[in-house]
Amino acid sequence: MDDDDARRDLTRGLAGAGLLAGLALLTRPGAVTAAVAPRYPRERLWIARVLGARLVAQHALVLVAPEAAVVRVAAGVDGLHAASMLPVLALPRYRRAALVTGALAGAYAVLGPVMAPPQRG
Secondary structure, three states: OOHHHHHHHHHHHHHHHHHHHHHHHHHOHHHHHHHHOOOOOHHHHHHHHHHHHHHHHHHHHHHHOOOHHHHHHHHHHHHHHHHHHOHHHHOHHHHHHHHHHHHHHHHHHHHHHHHOOOOOO
């Protein structure tokens, strides 16, 4: 296995974890938020489902095409999500959810492109 194949496998592994997290949020938002952010309001679970759907779509795409350009776009989306969570940190009921999702999105935004195979060209 060469370095590019190893990077593709690593990228797929990271995308698989993101896909599973998205599926959990999409199908079991109450259970996930209760475990991760107990103060998260139940009437806002639809937001968790929307995030889950976005994660499923994004990481499924990366699983299918674990290439540098796809990973960069996915990382950009996660970077925007992380940035959007910064003002939410000021809201006590949403703080923990914002911290968890923002930190995970920020980590993917940084690590995804570093671990992805190099751009072909």
